[in-house]
Amino acid sequence: HLNIAPKLLIEAATGRIADANDSALAFYGYTRGQITTLHVGDLNTLAPDMLTGEIDRARREQERFFRFRHRTANGELREVEVYSGPVFIDGREYLHSIVHDVTRAHRYQQWLERYRRIFESLPVGVYSSRPADGGRVTDANPAMARILGAATPDELIGRSAASFHPDSAQARAVAAELMRAGVLRARELPLRTLDGREVWVAVTARVRDSAGERWIDGIVEDISERxxxxxxxxxxxxxxxxxxxxxxxxxxxxxxxxxxxxxxxx
Incomplete structure (x- = not known):
C-alpha cells in the first residue's frame, strides 16, 4: 500500500479486483470501495476471451510482463505495462499486478515512428551531421542516398560531408558560412557522388544546438535537370x-x- 507504483490484487479465479494501493486509486480515479466492486475487465480494454487467456498465462507464470490499454474512471485510455504473478493469501490465489503508466513514452514512440516514415518517404534528401566529429553524417534518408549515388542511407553514415564537395575550398567556404550565419537557404552548388558523378543541388541547412552539442540538419534537392x-x-x-x-x-x-x-x- 505504500509503494509509489500502482498495484492491484486480483482474484485469480474470478478476475475481481480485491484490493488496490493508494497509487492505483489515484491513477485510475476510483475510491477503494469503488474499485473493489470492479472486474479487471472494467479496466482492461482487451476482449473478454483474450483477457481470460492473459490471466491464465499470468497464473501459470508463462508470462510475467504484459502490455495493455487501461481505461480510467473518467474514460481516459492509458497505455500500461503490467508485471503480474500469482500470490497466495490465506489459501486463496491472487494475481499481484504492478502497473506502470507508459502513455507518454508510447505516444512519443508513435510520434517518432510517424516522423520516421515521413523522413524516409520524402522526395528530397534529408541529413544530419555532427561538426565536432569532422562533419560526419549521422543520419540520412533514402532520397539523400539516391542523390549521392549510394545504394542505401547506411553507405553515407560516418562519411564526412566535406567529402561530397568537388574540392576542399568549396567545402571550407560552405562550412564557414553555415557556422557563421547559422543557416543556408537554397544554396546551389555542385557535389560529387560516390560513383564520381557531378550533381547540382540546392542545400538548405541550419545549425542546431542540443544537449550542449552542435548539429547540422539539412535538406538537399537535386536540381541537375533543372x-x-x-x-x-x-x-x-x-x-x-x-x-x-x-x-x-x-x-x-x-x-x-x-x-x-x-x-x-x-
Missing part, C-alpha cells in the same frame, strides 16, 4: 538573337518556335 534545362534555354535564347533565321519544329514538322529574323525573312 539547371541543365535552364542552361539549354539560355543557350537557345542566345542563339535566337542571331541575325540568321531560325525555327524549331516538332517531329512532324509543325513549327513550334521562330526568331525575329525568321519572321523578317518570311
Amino acid at each position: 539547371r541543365a534545362l535552364a542552361a539549354e534555354q539560355r543557350l537557345l535564347a542566345k542563339a535566337f538573337r542571331t541575325s540568321q533565321a531560325l525555327m524549331i519544329t516538332d517531329a512532324n514538322g509543325v513549327i513550334e518556335r521562330v526568331n525575329p529574323a525568321f519572321t523578317t525573312l518570311t
